[in-house]
Amino acid sequence: MEEKHAIEVTDLVISYQNLKKTSIKKNLLHFNRQKADRFVAVKGISFYVREGEILGIIGKNGCGKSTTLNALAGIFSPDSGTIDLHGHSISLLSIGVGFQREMTGRENIILSGMLLGFSEEQVKEKEAEIVEFAELGDFIDMPVRTYSSGMYSKLAFSITAILETDIMLIDEVLSVGDQKFKKKSYAKMKSLISNKDRTVIIVSHSLETLEELCDTVMWMHDGLIRRIGEPKPVLEEYVDFMEKN
Amino acid sequence: MFKRFRDDMKKYWKYAIYSSKAQLKSEIANSYLNWLWWILDPLCFMLIYVFMFGYVFKSKQQYFAIFVFIGITLWDFFNKSLIQSVKVIKANKPIVSKVYIPKFILILVKMGVNGFKMLISLLIIVAMLIVWRVPMTYNVIYIIPILMTLVVLVFGCCCFLLHYGVFVEDLSNVLNIVLRFLFYLTGIFWNIMDRLPSPYNYYIGRCNPIAFLLTSARDCVIYGSTPHRKLLLLWFVIGLIISALGVRKIYKNENSYVKVI
Numbered sequence: 001m002e003e004k005h006a007i008e009v010t011d012l013v014i015s016y017q018n019l020k021k022t023s024i025k026k027n028l029l030h031f032n033r034q035k036a037d038r039f040v041a042v043k044g045i046s047f048y049v050r051e052g053e054i055l056g057i058i059g060k061n062g063c064g065k066s067t068t069l070n071a072l073a074g075i076f077s078p079d080s081g082t083i084d085l086h087g088h089s090i091s092l093l094s095i096g097v098g099f100q101r102e103m104t105g106r107e108n109i110i111l112s113g114m115l116l117g118f119s120e121e122q123v124k125e126k127e128a129e130i131v132e133f134a135e136l137g138d139f140i141d142m143p144v145r146t147y148s149s150g151m152y153s154k155l156a157f158s159i160t161a162i163l164e165t166d167i168m169l170i171d172e173v174l175s176v177g178d179q180k181f182k183k184k185s186y187a188k189m190k191s192l193i194s195n196k197d198r199t200v201i202i203v204s205h206s207l208e209t210l211e212e213l214c215d216t217v218m219w220m221h222d223g224l225i226r227r228i229g230e231p232k233p234v235l236e237e238y239v240d241f242m243e244k245n
Numbered sequence: 246m247f248k249r250f251r252d253d254m255k256k257y258w259k260y261a262i263y264s265s266k267a268q269l270k271s272e273i274a275n276s277y278l279n280w281l282w283w284i285l286d287p288l289c290f291m292l293i294y295v296f297m298f299g300y301v302f303k304s305k306q307q308y309f310a311i312f313v314f315i316g317i318t319l320w321d322f323f324n325k326s327l328i329q330s331v332k333v334i335k336a337n338k339p340i341v342s343k344v345y346i347p348k349f350i351l352i353l354v355k356m357g358v359n360g361f362k363m364l365i366s367l368l369i370i371v372a373m374l375i376v377w378r379v380p381m382t383y384n385v386i387y388i389i390p391i392l393m394t395l396v397v398l399v400f401g402c403c404c405f406l407l408h409y410g411v412f413v414e415d416l417s418n419v420l421n422i423v424l425r426f427l428f429y430l431t432g433i434f435w436n437i438m439d440r441l442p443s444p445y446n447y448y449i450g451r452c453n454p455i456a457f458l459l460t461s462a463r464d465c466v467i468y469g470s471t472p473h474r475k476l477l478l479l480w481f482v483i484g485l486i487i488s489a490l491g492v493r494k495i496y497k498n499e500n501s502y503v504k505v506i
Contacts (some may be wrong), residue, residue, distance in 0.1 A: 006399030070503070074345035091344070098339025100264075102271040105412050111267065114260040115344045143271060 006088055006167055006199040007049040007072065011081035015040040041067040043223035044081065047214075054200045056214035056231065058207075058238055064223040065203045069169045072201070088166035088199070089117050093157075101145040105136060105155055108144055112159050126162055126200055133188070134158035136179065154181055161188050167199045168192065207235055208237050246493055253347040261350050265357030272358075287317055287366045289405045298434045303475050306436060308467050311373050315463050316433035318366035321401055322359050323455055324424055330403035331410035331417045341503055348499045349492055353404045356396070366408025370466070382469035390477060391462050397484030398454055411502045431456045454480050 007171055016039045042064040049055050072083060073092040099108045109130055113123030131140050134155045139147065147155070147188050160168075170189070181182045193200045193213055210217055211231045218228040219238050227234045275424070294313045297306045306312050333351045334341055376379070410416050430437070430453055437456055438446050450456055451473075457480065460506035461472035 075342065075500065075503050098337070098341070099345045100267070100271075100337075100340075103267045104271075107267040107270075108261075111260065111264055112344075114257075114263065115340065115346055117256075120259060120263065143274070 002154075004051045004086075005048045006053070006086060007052045007201075009048065009072075009081070010046045010085075011044050012042055012046070012068070012071065012078050012083065013080045014042040014064070014076055015042050015079050023190050041223055042071070045223075045225050046081075047218060047225065047228060049199055049201065051199055053082070053216060054202065054214045055221060056210035056217040057201065057203045058205070058210060058217060058235070059220035059226075060242070061155075063220045065220055066171055067222070068205055069171055069201065072167075073169055076194065090104055090120040090169065090204045091116050091160055091163075091165040092169045093160040096237050099144045099152070099156070102143055104143055105134075105140040107132070108155070109159055113163050116160075116163055116165060118163055124164065128160045130155075133162060133184075150178065150181075154185075161185070161192060161238040164192065164198070166197075167201070170200065170202045170204075172204055185241065207239065211235055229245065246489075246496060248296075249496065250492055253350070257347060257350045260346075261353040261357060264354045265361065266357050268354065269361060277469070278493060283362055283365045284362055284369060287314065287362075288369065290317055294434045304435065308377060308379060310465055310504065311377065311467055312436075313381065313434050314366070314370055314373065315466060316431075316459055318363055318370065319395060319459055319462060320431060320433050320455065321366075322363040323395065324428070325359045326352075326356050326399045326403055326419065327406060328420065329359075330406045331420055333407055334411050345500075348407060348495050348502065349400075349404055352407060353398065354399065356400065356403070373400065374466070379467060380469060384465040384469050384471050387465040387472050388462055390481070391458050391465070391472065394454075394477060394481040395458050397481060397488055398458075401484055401487030401489075401491050404495055406487065408491070408494050408498060411505055427453065427455065431459060433459075436460070451476060454483075 045064075045068070047055075057068070059065050067076065067202065069092060071078055072085075073090055075092070098112075103111070106127070109127055110120060110123050113126070114120060134140070134151075134157075136147075136151055136155060139151060140155075144152065144155075190213070192198065193202075202210065202214065214231050215229065217231040217234040219226045219234050227237060272284065276282060278285065281357050291310060291314045294317070298313070299309045329336075330352050333355060334348065337351055340346060341351075355407065355485075406420065408414070430449055432438075432440070436461060438450055440446070441449060450460055461477060464470045465472055
């Protein structure tokens with residue numbers, strides 16, 4: 001059987017350059033304020049993820065992990081290189097799709113769902129399940145600005161977890177809410193991840209999680225891929241490297 | 246680009262409508278008089294202007310209250326949409342940084358909210374026309390192309406403001422000054438055609454699109470005359486061009502916005 005790729009990334013480069021904010025005064029005073037420092041976060045990486053594969057990304061802070069995820073989710077545009085998702089729907093499960101603070105939880109569920117590419121009817125079908133999973137009770141009809149931070153992230157998690165997309169990007173394995181919800185969300189996530197059809201990319205610092213869940217681990221260092229392969233050897237090398245430096 | 250625009254519109258149209266509705270709902274949910282504000286707000290401003298300019302400065306304009314009300318209605322839509330679009334990316338940061346959305350959809354959401362309020366004001370105008378027994382002619386239907394032109398022009402301007410609003414921090418200050426100036430050059434509570442010395446009234450009345458649209462709207466609704474059709478069409482086409490360029494600008498740059506805010 002031919003293996004299908006869900007994600008193909010070639011020569012991805014992402015930089016944060018000359019995009020500094022400016023003001024009219026600054027522009028007038030410094031006519032040639034050129035040479036804004038260019039910071040290249042991802043320096044040309046290529047990899048692919050097979051359908052149903054679980055890829056873990058590890059690396060120290062600022063090595064371009066999250067930038068890569070954001071680019072995959074379509075939030076950042078690559079400076080060069082391509083990302084091919086082969087038409088799969090994708091969602092970034094970090095702290096959920098953003099909420100409109102003035103609107104109620106229920107309205108936010110629908111809006112978030114629509115942004116993830118579902119129709120209003122599809123979201124409404126799942127609405128009850130989301131509300132139940134989020135354990136918000138009557139608060140679901142209150143504006144989101146009245147939520148505590150725990151409630152906020154519980155709702156956010158529930159939306160992205162229950163509205164399932166083909167590809168899920170997980171930034172930092174979530175520890176959301178109180179002990180009980182943490183356990184529940186971890187279990188839910190595990191069941192989501194282990195679904196054979198779902199392609200998952202996890203960014204995490206937790207070695208145990210990565211070793212337990214992933215088929216492949218990619219180690220990023222300074223915007224480049226240092227190693228990619230079976231979890232165990234890659235992680236061991238990573239630990240070694242981190243201890244020496 | 247046009248195909249992408251069409252696809253995006255198809256995909257996100259419902260989102261824009263739902264989001265506008267929810268925003269309108271949340272606006273009234275926390276106020277005492279809730280939806281009454283949509284009527285009270287323009288009505289009170291009209292009363293102030295009628296008092297100031299009708300009695301204090303003794304304007305001779307026929308049907309002065311309606312005259313002012315049409316001015317406020319169209320101006321508010323224009324003014325609010327432009328001001329909001331400068332900060333629309335920042336205001337929607339939680340969404341923009343978490344999921345892809347064509348950024349002009351955020352403008353459409355705002356325009357939906359403001360447009361709904363404009364629609365209510367238009368209904369009040371209809372009521373006023375009936376109460377004052379203003380004689381009607383078929384020229385009233387020109388209000389439809391006039392409003393369409395307004396919407397297209399506003400959308401185009403908003404696209405550019407959205408883009409530059411991300412990068413230029415003090416754009417909103419500049420915009421406020423420009424809009425205030427434009428406000429006086431538009432003749433919300435006087436007729437620029439009468440009050441400005443000629444030939445300036447002629448230039449401003451035609452080259453300032455808002456002034457032109459306002460005057461045309463009043464002419465066709467209150468005074469039963471036909472607006473300058475060629476000029477109207479010209480402004481409509483200009484609006485379309487600005488919108489197309491604006492959408493192109495957004496498409497080219499939108500994925501960089503997150504890196505800045």
